[in-house]
Amino acid sequence: MLSLIGKRIVSAIPSVIGVLVVTFVLTRALPGDPAAYFAGPAATPQAIEEVRRSLGLDKTLPEQFVVYIKDLATGNLGNSIATGQPVLTEIRTRLPASLELTLYGLLVSVLIAVPLGVLAATRPGSWIDHLCRVVTTAGVSLPAFFTGLLLVYVLYYRLGWAPAPLGRLDIFYSAPTTVTGFYTIDALIEGNLEIFRAALAQLLLPVTALAVFTLAPLARMTRAAMLEVLGSDFIRTARASGLPKGKIVYGYAFRNAMLPVVTTLGMVFSFLLGANVLVEKVFSWPGIGTFAIEALVASDYAPIQGFVLTMALLYVMLNLAIDVLYIVIDPRVGFES
Amino acid sequence: MSLLSMYRLPIHRRVFLFASSAILAAVALAGTPAFAQSRQETLVVLVENGPNSMDIHGVGTSFRSYVAAWNMYDRLVTFGIKTLPDGTQSYDYSKIVPELAESYAMAPDGKSVTFKLRKDAKFHDGAPVTAADVKWSYDRAVSVGGFPTFQMKAGSLEKPEQFVVVDDYTFRVDLPKQDKLSLPDMAVVVPAIFNSKLARQHATDKDPWAMEWMKTNSAAGGAFKLDKWSPGQEITFNRNDDWKSGPLPKIKRVIIREVPSPGNRRALMERGDADISVDMPQKDSAEIVAEKGTGKYIVVGVPIENSLKYIGLVTTQKPFDNAKVRQAVAHAVPYEQIYKSAVYGRGIPMAMGPGDAPKDASWPQPFPYKTDLAKAKQLLTEAGYPDGFETTISIDLGDATASEPEAVLLQEALGKIGIKATIEKIPGANFRNAMLQKNRPIHIASFGGWLNFPDYFFFWGYHGQNAVFNTMAYQNPKMDALIDAARYEADPAKYKNEVMGFIKLAMDEAPRIPLYQQILDVGMQKNIKGYTYWFHRQLDFRQIEKK
Numbered sequence: 001m002l003s004l005i006g007k008r009i010v011s012a013i014p015s016v017i018g019v020l021v022v023t024f025v026l027t028r029a030l031p032g033d034p035a036a037y038f039a040g041p042a043a044t045p046q047a048i049e050e051v052r053r054s055l056g057l058d059k060t061l062p063e064q065f066v067v068y069i070k071d072l073a074t075g076n077l078g079n080s081i082a083t084g085q086p087v088l089t090e091i092r093t094r095l096p097a098s099l100e101l102t103l104y105g106l107l108v109s110v111l112i113a114v115p116l117g118v119l120a121a122t123r124p125g126s127w128i129d130h131l132c133r134v135v136t137t138a139g140v141s142l143p144a145f146f147t148g149l150l151l152v153y154v155l156y157y158r159l160g161w162a163p164a165p166l167g168r169l170d171i172f173y174s175a176p177t178t179v180t181g182f183y184t185i186d187a188l189i190e191g192n193l194e195i196f197r198a199a200l201a202q203l204l205l206p207v208t209a210l211a212v213f214t215l216a217p218l219a220r221m222t223r224a225a226m227l228e229v230l231g232s233d234f235i236r237t238a239r240a241s242g243l244p245k246g247k248i249v250y251g252y253a254f255r256n257a258m259l260p261v262v263t264t265l266g267m268v269f270s271f272l273l274g275a276n277v278l279v280e281k282v283f284s285w286p287g288i289g290t291f292a293i294e295a296l297v298a299s300d301y302a303p304i305q306g307f308v309l310t311m312a313l314l315y316v317m318l319n320l321a322i323d324v325l326y327i328v329i330d331p332r333v334g335f336e337s
Numbered sequence: 338m339s340l341l342s343m344y345r346l347p348i349h350r351r352v353f354l355f356a357s358s359a360i361l362a363a364v365a366l367a368g369t370p371a372f373a374q375s376r377q378e379t380l381v382v383l384v385e386n387g388p389n390s391m392d393i394h395g396v397g398t399s400f401r402s403y404v405a406a407w408n409m410y411d412r413l414v415t416f417g418i419k420t421l422p423d424g425t426q427s428y429d430y431s432k433i434v435p436e437l438a439e440s441y442a443m444a445p446d447g448k449s450v451t452f453k454l455r456k457d458a459k460f461h462d463g464a465p466v467t468a469a470d471v472k473w474s475y476d477r478a479v480s481v482g483g484f485p486t487f488q489m490k491a492g493s494l495e496k497p498e499q500f501v502v503v504d505d506y507t508f509r510v511d512l513p514k515q516d517k518l519s520l521p522d523m524a525v526v527v528p529a530i531f532n533s534k535l536a537r538q539h540a541t542d543k544d545p546w547a548m549e550w551m552k553t554n555s556a557a558g559g560a561f562k563l564d565k566w567s568p569g570q571e572i573t574f575n576r577n578d579d580w581k582s583g584p585l586p587k588i589k590r591v592i593i594r595e596v597p598s599p600g601n602r603r604a605l606m607e608r609g610d611a612d613i614s615v616d617m618p619q620k621d622s623a624e625i626v627a628e629k630g631t632g633k634y635i636v637v638g639v640p641i642e643n644s645l646k647y648i649g650l651v652t653t654q655k656p657f658d659n660a661k662v663r664q665a666v667a668h669a670v671p672y673e674q675i676y677k678s679a680v681y682g683r684g685i686p687m688a689m690g691p692g693d694a695p696k697d698a699s700w701p702q703p704f705p706y707k708t709d710l711a712k713a714k715q716l717l718t719e720a721g722y723p724d725g726f727e728t729t730i731s732i733d734l735g736d737a738t739a740s741e742p743e744a745v746l747l748q749e750a751l752g753k754i755g756i757k758a759t760i761e762k763i764p765g766a767n768f769r770n771a772m773l774q775k776n777r778p779i780h781i782a783s784f785g786g787w788l789n790f791p792d793y794f795f796f797w798g799y800h801g802q803n804a805v806f807n808t809m810a811y812q813n814p815k816m817d818a819l820i821d822a823a824r825y826e827a828d829p830a831k832y833k834n835e836v837m838g839f840i841k842l843a844m845d846e847a848p849r850i851p852l853y854q855q856i857l858d859v860g861m862q863k864n865i866k867g868y869t870y871w872f873h874r875q876l877d878f879r880q881i882e883k884k
Contacts, residue, residue, distance in 0.1 A: 032766065033770040036767075036770035036773060037397075037767075037769060037770075037771045047482065047483050047484075047487065048773075050483065051396060051397070051483065052480055054396060081389075081396075081397050083552070083568035083569055084387050084389045084390045084395070084397075084553065084568065085550045085568050090568070090569075093567070094569075108618075137410075149600065152600075152601060152604065153604070156608070157604040157607070157608060162609065164605055164608070164610045165601050165604075166596065166605070166610075167570055167571075168592055171381055171592050171594060171610075172376075172379075175409075175567075179498065279444070281597045281598055281603065281607070282598050283601075284568050284570075284594070284596045284597060284598070284601065286567070286570040286594060289595070291468065291569065294569075297735075297764065301765075
């Protein structure tokens with residue numbers, strides 16, 4: 001297993017280098033002149049030149065690339081001009097915000113989708129199967145930001161049950177001491193239940209919006225995989241041998257159906273991380289997607305590069321985690337590689 | 338009966354119930370949180386985007402940052418406050434009052450100003466404010482380059498040698514010549530007074546002005562102290578209880594939250610979870626103004642002084658090098674429709690004025706052009722374009738909410754007189770650069786000056802020096818002569834003549850077709866009193882109170 005993980009990491013290096021080069025070139029090819037943008041509305045051409053020099057944008061592209069790689073080697077991702085902060089600091093505070101949101105969204109989604117898919121597969125044509133179909137169709141046709149707006153309108157604006165959509169914590173709380181960057185976990189570590197409750201309350205609506213959106217692929221995949229496995233020969237054999245029903249469904253059918261579900265889970269997760277920008281906007285969530293979009297609009301190179309690099313590393317780790325999960329679920333996978 | 342129905346196991350139901358009860362539990366958790374702070378003394382402000390720097394002199398410091406610099410720092414002098422006809426308070430550009438200075442005196446020849454500093458004023462760290470701090474701050478503003486240096490120059494404040502420490506509590510500014518803009522320019526956001534001892538501790542050989550440190554920290558002594566800044570999320574200030582430069586503010590704590598979605602800002606205001614909302618979409622403010630105070634909250638709108646939303650025509654290229662073509666466009670613009678459907682009436686019309694000459698020396702004032710397609714067509718024929726021509730209308734995507742409908746309405750109207758225009762939408766990052774190139778034949782843009790003098794607007798917007806705001810690349814020696822004369826004119830009667838002279842020229846030549854004067858709309862709860870309009874268009878927490 002360890003050698004497999006090692007091999008995986010080594011094989012990721014070329015793709016990371018490729019990502020570095022491509023983002024560097026692409027950001028430079030973007031239309032827009034960051035120097036003119038950041039020199040302010042009252043800038044003279046010579047003030048713009050000054051800004052260009054101070055940003056190092058007067059150098060040739062290869063020179064800029066060497067500077068970039070050198071900085072990167074020392075862990076310096078540069079400064080975001082738009083927020084005035086080092087990119088590393090920004091990513092360190094914003095990535096946990098996005099991850100917390102996405103992971104909770106996935107967790108809720110899995111908790112609902114997988115049982116729903118299994119139930120639907122075990123009784124096709126029953127009301128639960130129809131429910132599964134309705135939920136997945138609705139989920140896939142409602143974009144997450146729309147569900148988000150709807151939830152805000154009904155649960156916050158109309159009924160006043162949910163807290164204001166003001167990001168990770170209500171205005172009158174201050175963030176817990178950072179350990180993991182996940183407010184709910186940090187609050188528990190601190191033993192501050194009130195902040196834990198407040199953070200969880202803020203998570204409620206965006207997590208629901210994300211969960212509704214991701215329910216569909218997971219539930220459908222679970223249902224399809226379960227149906228296929230339940231119809232296969234070894235299940236019939238197991239049933240004929242008189243094995244207990246629980247053992248058949250969980251010990252054999254469900255475990256075998258897990259592989260495609262885990263693959264879908266990985267895809268949905270990576271998709272969510274990048275795609276929940278709109279949900280972040282709706283809930284004023286200080287996540288990494290919003291940060292990247294704003295940097296793009298301002299042609300702010302350093303944050304874009306930092307964002308893409310972070311995402312690339314995250315995907316490498318995600319793929320690794322999924323491979324390891326495969327081995328855990330189905331030991332044959334490990335032998336084959 | 339399906340074969341598979343035999344797998345109907347209770348365990349599934351349990352898992353499902355667990356999942357749904359977890360969600361129910363989470364819903365129950367979302368109660369009303371206990372307030373850690375007294376809501377009455379805290380001001381919650383919603384903005385679309387927050388500051389990007391704590392340093393008003395920094396490179397790329399956005400206008401969103403002015404709110405921090407204005408409330409954290411003191412300046413030597415500030416503007417007085419007046420009440421507008423509708424009862425709203427506004428700063429008074431004609432009245433300069435002492436702030437950090439106890440008093441000031443202009444020399445009889447107008448070539449120097451001497452300031453006496455308050456002896457009891459202290460920075461937030463307790464260090465006394467001395468003339469050395471003032472000099473360091475002024476030196477910094479004129480030395481770091483970019484926007485602050487440029488702004489100082491507008492008031493003839495250019496070189497460190499002009500700033501003299503007479504003694505610990507006396508500071509003198511020498512001026513190369515008498516300039517009516519010098520004193521007002523010392524009351525704008527830029528010449529803030531920094532704690533030079535504190536700042537110097539963070540200066541390095543490469544960075545003598547501590548630009549790096551100042552981005553995220555403050556070396557201030559003003560009415561509010563920086564509490565915590567989380568860029569992109571929130572910034573909080575606490576009142577400085579030892580502030581001596583004015584009456585102690587009523588608000589003890591200010592929280593500025595970034596809420597990107599305008600719908601959510603409105604929901605938060607209507608639910609009473611926030612006190613003030615800036616960055617109002619024109620549609621929202623028009624709706625709330627129409628409620629006439631019967632709604633949940635109110636909108637206070639003040640026309641932005643010395644500012645214009647306009648259509649610019651690049652005068653260095655055919656066909657707009659011909660004044661008749663420019664006048665034809667001015668007669669084709671569907672002004673009424675633009676006011677109604679592009680900005681929902683949230684603008685003061687600056688066209689369809691009476692007569693064809695300026696009524697006085699005020700600025701901005703309505704231009705005489707009215708929508709008259711027959712006249713437009715006739716002018717176009719006289720200019721030698723009876724069949725029209727093809728051109729483009731460029732707009733800033735960052736301002737698309739208003740500019741896009743304006744461009745579409747203009748495009749449609751131009752089509753009626755044979756001018757085929759396509760619309761080019763330029764992303765915010767690139768728009769300024771596009772304007773600098775001065776090759777976008779028709780563009781919709783806006784410009785406003787901090788210092789409320791017509792000659793100041795014209796110096797940047799019409800003068801042949803061709804600053805970036807002269808997006809039309811308009812050059813006319815007659816115009817320049819009038820602007821230059823007015824800039825340093827001491828005789829009020831002559832000044833009035835010169836100003837009316839250049840406004841008349843701008844009307845006749847029509848390189849820039851004014852659409853409307855923009856309105857600064859601020860939404861606030863009904864218990865908010867003391868809101869004051871400032872030239873920098875940001876909130877001043879010092880005057881605000883909650884009743």
